[in-house]
Amino acid sequence: MTSPLASELLARIDNRQAVIGIIGLGYVGLPLAIAIGRANFRVLGFDIDTRRVEALNRGDGLIRHIPNEPIVEAIGKRLFEATADFARLGEPDAILICVPTPLTRQREPDMSFVLKSTASVAATLRRGQLVILESSTWPGTTEELMKPLLEQGGLASGKDFFLAFSPEREDPGNPVYGTQNIPKVVGGDGPDALGLAARLYDAFVSQTVPVSSPTAAEAVKLTENIFRSVNIALVNELKVIYDAMGIDVWEIIDAAKTKPFGYMPFYPGPGLGGHCIPIDPFYLTWKAREFDVTTRFIELAGQINTAMPRHVVDRLAEALDRRFRRGLNGARILVLGIAYKKNVDDTRESASFKLIEILEERGAATDFHDPYVAEIPRTREHAALAGRRSVALTSENLAGYDAVLVATDHDGIDYARVVKEAKLTLDTRNACAKARADMAKVVKA
Structure with a gap:
């Protein structure tokens, strides 16, 4: 009653x-x-x-x-x-x-x-x-x-x-x-x-x-995002494996998703971003310790996803070495996209922050362009990047970088033009292939 x-x-x-x-x-x-x-x-x-x-x-x-x-x-x-x-x-x-x-x-x-x-x-x-x-x-x-x-x-x-x-x-x-x-x-x-x-x-x-109960509702939310985190980790691992075998993971996913049952497409990227998927799984991992339960599957997915920015930077270093006989130290890199996902100005937990930090740890000079984010906001984890401003995507600027790293696939960017005018493009989102760019100048990562 x-x-x-x-x-x-x-x-x-x-x-x-x-x-x-x-x-x-x-x-x-x-x-x-x-x-x-x-x-x-x-x-x-x-x-x-x-x-x-x-x-x-x-x-x-x-x-x-x-x-x-x-x-x-x-x-x-x-x-x-x-x-x-x-x-x-x-x-x-x-x-x-x-x-x-x-x-x-x-x-x-x-x-x-x-x-x-x-x-x-x-x-x-x-x-x-x-x-x-x-x-x-x-x-x-x-x-x-x-x-x-x-x-x-x-x-x-x-x-x-x-x-x-x-x-x-x-x-x-x-x-x-x-x-x-x-x-x-x-x-x-x-x-x-x-x-x-x-x-x-x-x-x-x-x-x-x-x-x-409220506890059940809290568990529902974690379950939704752990499901996504684990499946993204799976395709990220497949990306690394298939890349070593000379297989395009994007082609494989596009073909696999034609199956009308038993398969749901998830896509690889440069690392996890946003307000939920990079964070929520670790809430359950933390709480599970109270019950002496080990969340091995969840933690393995977290390890794979958090390792992706370094994998991307390694791929870029390898591409620079093979194409231009130079390393990252002293290279000028343009990171294309600072938001955690396309077509928004949301930078929470963006993998682009980690990419920039790793690139600069290895001696590269970095800038970024993002049509949705004019200036990097202050965050607790990446305070040193706060205040940096988006550079214009001009032909002169594109030609001046040793490589362009596509981290966020915003619509409205002419990726075919980017590839044409840049010396090298490293694409983590398959944006260049979708734009029918000259893939001879593109490395997928």
Whole structure:
């Protein structure tokens, strides 16, 4: 039986009187805010970045692949406001937490953003509020880490407030699937929390998928991304093997994917990037140690994927030696693409950062060109690269480098021209073959 407190919030959700708070207005939180606003809820967005807050309140989301028009429309209808004042967390009826969950240098979960956000919510928590974590994390975070912090003030989960987990499934730049048409997995701390979270998401997504608990929902997210990590590791290993045998792995994948059953194509690359796949598997590896379980398969996949940038640089060094009788030391290299995937400005965990660092460790001078990223942002792991700016892709510039390394296959770049005007092109994405470039001047890696 639904409690009176939960029934009251359900009614507010159904009649669109509930105010929805979102902590973190980046690549996950902003699309979520737009989708919720389109469903005629009032959204109060929280972010520690005052520059982002000011820009959002002007209608500028600062993320290239997310249009500004729905933000402007929501502001005009008084359905969206951004703030850096976390003392206002008592205002929303439901609070969705969408903050980063990176790894430390020791590949252990860094829960500082989740902990700080939870502490901010706890400071203003009131009866009847629904709190949902969306950040990817290890199974047990919601109930073992967040719940005790939220209950320190005397309110009880399932009785006085409601707690749930629903993993984000954003794919930046995907033209087909976005927040509203991607099914939402939901796990609640008790039946009322599950019912409330499902009812809220039902208001603006195509389908909700209830599971037994927040821990189960957390495991779903990790399973999705471990599946991708392991399969990408497999094709990365096949790439290395087939390359040694003189076989083009891209040709093999294209032929294999014609089989209508029992095969799903994954593609190799210069290393993993993005906010989930390079990180999520290690969350389970870390948690599994608590149960004396070794995650051998997952860790092997991680080793293969993290080794790919060095493999790519080795291939480039070999190509320079064979073609020009010179090594990387003193060579000028242009890295084409700094975003972690094509057609977005998202650089989180980009393999290009590691490529540049390895190239420069070996004495090369590097620049980059990216039509979506004008300047490398500051990151904790690659702070020395911050502030470097994209160079123009002119004929003069292309001719001036010893090699061009295609790290991100953005659409809109004339790869045939790049190959024609560059001395040598190393392609990690098969972009040049797709552009019907002169493959005699291309080395695949």
